[in-house]
Amino acid sequence: xxxxxxxxxxxxxxxxxxxxxxxxxxxxxxxxxxxxxxxxxxxxxxxxxxxxxxxxxxxxxxxxxxxxxxxxxxxxxxxxxxxxxxxxxxxxxxxxxxxxxxxxxxxxxxxxxxxx
Amino acid sequence: xxxxxxxxxxxxxxxxxxxxxxxxxxxxxxxxxxxxxxxxxxxxxxxxxxxxxxxxxxxxxxxxxxxxxxxxxxxxxxxxxxxxxxxxxxxxxxxxxxxxxxxxxxxxxxxxxx
Numbered sequence: 001x002x003x004x005x006x007x008x009x010x011x012x013x014x015x016x017x018x019x020x021x022x023x024x025x026x027x028x029x030x031x032x033x034x035x036x037x038x039x040x041x042x043x044x045x046x047x048x049x050x051x052x053x054x055x056x057x058x059x060x061x062x063x064x065x066x067x068x069x070x071x072x073x074x075x076x077x078x079x080x081x082x083x084x085x086x087x088x089x090x091x092x093x094x095x096x097x098x099x100x101x102x103x104x105x106x107x108x109x110x111x112x113x114x115x116x
Numbered sequence: 117x118x119x120x121x122x123x124x125x126x127x128x129x130x131x132x133x134x135x136x137x138x139x140x141x142x143x144x145x146x147x148x149x150x151x152x153x154x155x156x157x158x159x160x161x162x163x164x165x166x167x168x169x170x171x172x173x174x175x176x177x178x179x180x181x182x183x184x185x186x187x188x189x190x191x192x193x194x195x196x197x198x199x200x201x202x203x204x205x206x207x208x209x210x211x212x213x214x215x216x217x218x219x220x221x222x223x224x225x226x227x228x229x230x
Contacts, residue, residue: 041204043220056217090159105218107160
């Protein structure tokens with residue numbers, strides 16, 4: 001009964017490859033997010049989707065493309081992987097980002113991506 | 117630039133010592149404030165949050181935090197730490213004028229010696 005789940009947990013790949021990370025939430029939330037945690041453990045938002053629509057798109061290279069087939073899923077596809085993409089990627093969800101007065105984000109277990 | 121700042125990068129305490137981790141933010145207007153904890157190798161878990169009302173909020177595992185609006189601060193406290201509190205602690209803020217983005221501080225690593 002995991003609330004926010006991600007697959008895979010670990011991903012090791014070569015530079016130049018294309019890879020995807022999947023995220024699913026069973027909380028009935030409308031909003032989902034992707035965050036990147038770098039080697040210094042700093043967390044930064046990358047994308048946010050509300051009801052399958054992109055609402056936050058930070059200054060992320062266009063090699064990163066999120067896709068939300070439905071509001072319970074938000075996948076992250078990365079093209080032409082680079083060494084600097086190595087990080088832990090966290091998915092999160094919240095009830096409704098537009099209800100800022102009550103909104104709380106819940107995080108998935110993370111995907112550790114290593115680019116060789 | 118607007119930001120969330122955590123004062124200590126690494127804090128080392130002995131068991132039973134009291135803990136206070138500082139967090140300051142620079143956003144004006146109404147804010148929602150959070151503390152998350154990340155145990156080694158695990159995901160972020162919500163410790164506590166402040167949206168409105170009593171500025172002293174209590175969270176899980178004996179943690180509490182106090183929102184001081186005049187000081188733009190939201191410090192995390194625990195009267196007596198345990199070895200199991202060893203983790204990374206993140207302060208985070210949502211400001212109404214940031215479009216719902218959760219902005220994190222740089223984290224504080226807490227090491228508790230048995």
